[in-house]
Amino acid sequence: MLRRNMRLRREYMYRKTLEGRERLLYENKRKIREALAEGKPIPTELRNEEAALRHQIDLEDENTAVPRTHIDDEYANASEKDPKILLTTSRNPSAPLIQFTKELKYVFPNAQQMNRGGQVISEIIETCRAHDFTDVLLVHEHRGVPDGLIISHLPFGPTAYFQLLNVVTRHDIKDKKTIGTMPQAYPHLILDNFTTKLGERTATILKHLFPVPKPDTKRIITFANSSDYISFRHHVYEKKGGEKSIDLKEIGPRFELRLFQIKLGTVEQSEAQTEWVIRPYMNTAKKRKFIGE
Helix, strand or coil: CHHHHHHHHHHHHHHHHHHHHHHHHHHHHHHHHHHHHHCCCCCHHHHHHHHHHHHHHHHCCCCCCCCCCHHHHHCCCCCCCCCCEEEEECCCCCHHHHHHHHHHHHHCCCEEECCCCCCCHHHHHHHHHHCCCCEEEEEEEECCEEEEEEEEECCCCCEEEEEEEEEECHHHCCCHHHCCCCCCCCCEEEEECCCCHHHHHHHHHHHCCCCCCCCCCCEEEEEEEECCEEEEEEEEEEECCCCCCEEEEECCCEEEEEEEEEEECCCCCCCCEEEEECCHHHHHCCCCCCCCC
16 A cells, blocks of 8 residues: 555656646747737747647647646546545644534535644644545644644645634524534535635635535635735625525634645655745735735
8 A cells, every 4th residue: 555655656746747847838838829820920939849749739639738747636536426525633632623623624514623642743644544534623722722724635736734713613603593503415615816826826725625515505604815814714604584585694614714834745755845835924915915906
């Protein structure tokens, strides 16, 4: 099993190294297409390759016209099966962290909660791979306050590291009337203001934690980005009176997420390449937005 995982990982990394070459080839073919469409001469640097590039263009179809990326490989099987999530914590979790993790178990459909005990991360990841889990979620705390969430996609990554802020559990919501039973239906997702390339990447990681809901589902989960702080809200709705009259009920929990790192690997791989990380000097640019405009 270990040798097989190492071989699959090497194959995945090799495919990823091909992306730069494929992107260059795609750009060269795009220049050829534009020159032919506008009746302009072929760029000088491509004249020696013109015949070969035009032959490749003639053989393209809708599936091969745009090069694949490692993101396509990471979530290639997402449409074939529902996500299966393992949810666990740091070692020796406090009571508030255990309570928060229990609530997260009901937020993510098909999630299974596991007591961490003395297990190390590498053992957990190998067990999850062997049992066809698609994601591992680790919740961390500082002095009893949940302050970190790691989302590691299996079998090869990516792994996203989030800071957790302003956590409010279901029973700490001030308006007691909003608290009801936790529904089990697959929720509709609202992903607001993930407009940049990094925002789209973040939205891809988050949305693949949830299976496809039924059209009549009345459960809604919202990830709303504002100044790179992602607000999580969890509601159900009921129609009252006319078609446009809707009663929205928050069922919690609620919290904010702040992305600070994405790595091209699973959480136990310390050597994995860093795709994106927030830098200290970035904080000095007050108006700069990374996830949304």
